[in-house]
Amino acid sequence: GAGVSQTPSNKVTEKGKYVELRCDPISGHTALYWYRQSLGQGPEFLIYFQGTGAADDSGLPNDRFFAVRPEGSVSTLKIQRTERGDSAVYLCASSVSGGGGTDTQYFGPGTRLTVL
Amino acid sequence: QKEVEQNSGPLSVPEGAIASLNCTYSDRVSQSFFWYRQYSGKSPELIMSIYSNGDKEDGRFTAQLNKASQYVSLLIRDSQPSDSATYLCAASGYSTLTFGKGTMLLVSP
Numbered sequence: 001g002a003g004v005s006q007t008p009s010n011k012v013t014e015k016g017k018y019v020e021l022r023c024d025p026i027s028g029h030t031a032l033y034w035y036r037q038s039l040g041q042g043p044e045f046l047i048y049f050q051g052t053g054a055a056d057d058s059g060l061p062n063d064r065f066f067a068v069r070p071e072g073s074v075s076t077l078k079i080q081r082t083e084r085g086d087s088a089v090y091l092c093a094s095s096v097s098g099g100g101g102t103d104t105q106y107f108g109p110g111t112r113l114t115v116l
Numbered sequence: 117q118k119e120v121e122q123n124s125g126p127l128s129v130p131e132g133a134i135a136s137l138n139c140t141y142s143d144r145v146s147q148s149f150f151w152y153r154q155y156s157g158k159s160p161e162l163i164m165s166i167y168s169n170g171d172k173e174d175g176r177f178t179a180q181l182n183k184a185s186q187y188v189s190l191l192i193r194d195s196q197p198s199d200s201a202t203y204l205c206a207a208s209g210y211s212t213l214t215f216g217k218g219t220m221l222l223v224s225p
Contacts, residue, residue, distance in 0.1 A: 033212065042120075042204050042215030043160065056212060091159060101148040101208040102167055107159040 002026070004108030006092050012114045013082055021077040021111045023092030031098025032075050033105060034067055035091040043091055049075060050098050082115045089113070118143035120207050122216035130224055135192040137219050139205030142186065146207035146214075149181055149188045154202045154218065164190060195223045 005024045013019050025032050030051055035043035045059040049069045057067075064082075069075040079086055089110040095103040119142040129135045137151075148167050152160035166172045166179040166188065178191040188207075192199055202218040 031211065035213075035215075040124075040217065042206075042217050043213070045212045045214065048212050050211075059212070098211045101210050102165070103211070104150075104162055104165065105213060107152075107161070109159050 004092055004094050004106055006090075006108040006111050008111060009109065010112045010114075012116065014116050015082060015084060017082050017115075019079050019082055019113065021079075021090050021113070023075045023077070023094075023108060025073065025075070025092070025094030026106060029094035029096055029106075030072070031095040031103065031105075032069060033093040033095075034075070034077050035093065037089045037091055037110070039088075046077070048098065055098070079113075082113075084115045087113055087115045118146065118207065118209070118214045120205055120214050120216035122203075122205050122219045124217055124219060126220040126222045128222045128224065129195050131195060131197060133195050133223075135195045135199065135221055135223070137190040137192070137203050137205075137221065139188045139190075139216055140186055141188070141205075141207045141214075143207065143209065143214075144183075144186070145209040148208040149179070150206040150208070150213065151177075151179060151188075151190045152204040152206060152215075153199075154204055156201075160204055192221075195221075197223050197225050199223050 032049040034046040048056040093105040151164040164179040180189045204218045205216045206213040
């Protein structure tokens, strides 16, 4: 079956601009996660959705970052007033149910964001 | 603050040898542990999960967990050049994952 998909695969923007990154999870997965991975680092947690609601947004670095999942499927990560330090690969993952800590998270191919 | 520590490597082993990858974690709340493989420019791919103390084997891979020592390891037997990648250790307390920086493994033919 289809895995997690993310669009665009690459996004180049200028400092100060607004960007949206999209994630389409595996069909039927209720849990969706956003991570950010900088060069030479492991993925860093940003936000976790259980259905339509953000169950944990403690990883969002500041209020320029916001994410939605209005119908409990596709999610959009929104970054306002982008800064050069936001440049990274943004990874989305989904899992069947999310709770309990044993659920396998399946990652999408990522969106490489470059802020000039 | 939950932390997961890994040696960044690279760890170089000849083809056919055993590769041993290690990981320590700081948060005793963590109950589940995962090893992901990440090829350059690609996304992480789960290869092993372990939740209980002891060993768990799956083909050429064996994960080991020692909760008292807060230590997780991954052994890869009969290493192949195609195993060359970065191996990410991750810990989960409830739902989200905390990753280490990853260990780069290089398997030479």
